[in-house]
Amino acid sequence: MEGDGNVELYNMWITSLMAPLPDQVSVPPQQPWEVDGEDGIRSAPYRGLPDMCDEILLLILDLLDPFTLLRASGVCTTLYRVSCTDSLWAKHCRVAFGSCFRSDSTDYSPKEAFKLLYMWRKLYMTLPYNRQLQDLLFSGIPPQKYWVQWLVLEEMVPLPPVKLPDDEIEDIWGISKDLLDEKHKDECSEALDSIFKFEWKELHTMALLHHGGYTNVQAHVLRKMRSECHEDMEWLYCQYNENRFQWLFSYLLFGLSKSSARQLQRIYLWWQRFDKKKVSRWGSTDCDIQYIASLHPLTHDFWNGKLANGDENIGIQTVENYFSMCKSLLAWILGRKWGRFKQKKVYKDTLEGVYRMLKFEAQVSMINHDQFWMVAKAQMSRICSLEKIAGNYVNWKLIDALPWYRMFMASGDPIYLEQLKGFMFRKRLINKWVLEQENLWVSNLLPESLFQLLEYETKIYEDKLHGDTFGAHLSRLIWLYLHSGQQLYMDAMKGFVYECAYASYSSQIYDCVSLVSYIGF
Incomplete structure (x- = not known):
């Protein structure tokens, strides 16, 4: 009984259990007449569930749990009347509270006794x-x-x-x-x-x-x-139904001892982007608890009742196990002689991967610390493999935007690593080509914005792929070559770069001739 956490059932508990059904209920009309079939045989009129006798309805409703029984009672007057039968609720009282409460000494029906207890x-x-x-x-x-x-x-x-x-x-x-x-x-x-x-x-x-x-x-x-x-x-x-997630989440963050609360706050905000003004009121009465819950996807799900089928107690245990894993993960990362960027990258990508792998399971059941940590170690292993391919933080930022990066983090399939290796190899080919000795004149004549696309650019954003500018055209050629590996795009890119260099050279010659003519030589 305690594990049933359907949020919708909780919200309609009081109204469905206390208020009697209105006199007029919208029920599909039944046709009292019989209908002739194509073969001339008169078929029996259609009969729905409310048309069954009370004995059959009792057998059907006896199979339902108390919350589904409440929902069934709101369908029509017939089901409402039958669902209030003492024998149905006496069974649920016996399972939940150990007694049928059918004695006249309590002056309560089993349904009312179930409600109050x-x-x-x-x-x-x-x-x-x-x-x-x-x-x-x-x-x-x-x-x-x-x-x-x-x-x-x-x-x-x-x-x-x-x-x-x-x-x-x-x-x-x-x-x-x-x-x-x-x-x-x-x-x-x-x-x-x-x-x-x-x-x-x-x-x-x-x-x-x-x-x-x-x-x-x-x-x-x-x-x-x-x-x-x-x-x-x-x-x-009713207040509990509306605010139980807020109350319980606030108690988790602020109801502990001061030392434990400070430690949890440190883990909660570590390497997270947040509004300092809102977070500065941490623990105060006017603290924006909903904003704090939105900083982690798992706590955001708990706030919206999406963990453990809406059971707040099992859901908060999942959240506690999540931050217990975050504590272990943070201690493991800070114990490595890594730069701050790598520490931050491993931490954030691990948490994102853990949530992506376990979010659907967390919606129906509790995830303990061992499950979180097992998935976290697998995610960290994949991140380290990606870091080796990148070689430095500039390339790491580059491949982070690629779909193969996320697909490898989700599946661990080595084929996506090969795709990333090919991408990085082609990036190095472009960089090597533009720096070759025979192309030094090209690098000297190219505009700075185009040269950065060939050597220094770490990400090619979608907005740079559109338009009629030279930069947009070169970005499209680079993007096609890096993702496809086809040589024709590499040749087209080289031809376009040469044309830009020649155009720049011609422009410089024209400017020199104009200057000489102006001086009068």
Whole structure:
């Protein structure tokens, strides 16, 4: 029950479970008449699922989990009526809470009992990071009686010992006065009633023994709640549905000790591009938590409920394992005698590769640290192979823009390495040709912008491939040769470069003649 994390089902929980179905529901009209077929035989009228008898519908709905059962109840009035049958919800109550709650002593139907116990269980699990629930429980000592009654179900309650009269303890926990040990009586109290002081765990244990088990304690709480209004808990549950990812993610980043939070912040922002103004408010109340979540693709997915089928608890464990892997990766990289560019490149490309390889698996299940680290080591091995081919950071920046680079990072197929080697070999051929002794005149006559394309250019961007300028034309020829390896593009590039050099030479001669004519020689 705890592992079912469909976000859409969570969001429609309160409305589907609490509100009755409207009187008018859009249902496809059924044709009451029979239709003659081509062979003259009158066929039976079409009958849909709502036309089945209740016994058949009960057998079908009995196969559904509670959240799918809720969705089915919103289809039409017939399914809504049948889906509220006690036997269906008694089964789910028994699986989730150990009791059918079909006794009249609770004054709640199994469906209502399931709703209340499920909401309380979910809310209490969020107590470490649910500020609104903390305010309700910790604003007064002891809390309001409504919340104390629900706390009877919990063994561990982070509150000071209970100080209450014996009759209130009997009323809330259901423990007889004669079972209260006199040694727990508070002698300092001046009240007329006997005040007892107990730890919450002690009262919980006594309630279990007195009622004969946890399911009986649950029945006792439901019975005491029969006259209460549950609007506050329903409102809290709606807030939990809307904000659970934000609350839990904020708790992960800022709810740890100061030293752990600083270490996580360092790992989180290491070699990331970010807005310093937004990040400067890290941990404050006006911190832009959504912007911080967007800095890593995995945390961005968690923020949008895309991890572990929307289960926030399993999803946050995946995020924790991810940053545990980042910590190990960072320590490994900084322990190498690499330049800063290589360290940054290995770190960023490894994280991108890890996310690319595991993002679909992370959407349905939890990924542990070992899985992350295994994929990270494979990605680092591929990055080091690419670095050897590049030889220096200029060439590394060049091949980073190529599709073969990403395809090798994704698959590890050596055929893409061969493609990159061929690309780098052809790049060196262009560079070697322009620097040959016999072509020195070309390099002296070419405009600086064209010469940089042949020798110094690290990337040819798409916008440089379009237009009628000399630079665009030369970029197209270089791009075609580097990617295809066909000699005809190399020859066309050489011819174009020679033409540009001759044109530059002719222009210089013309300028000299014009200057001489002007001087009057």
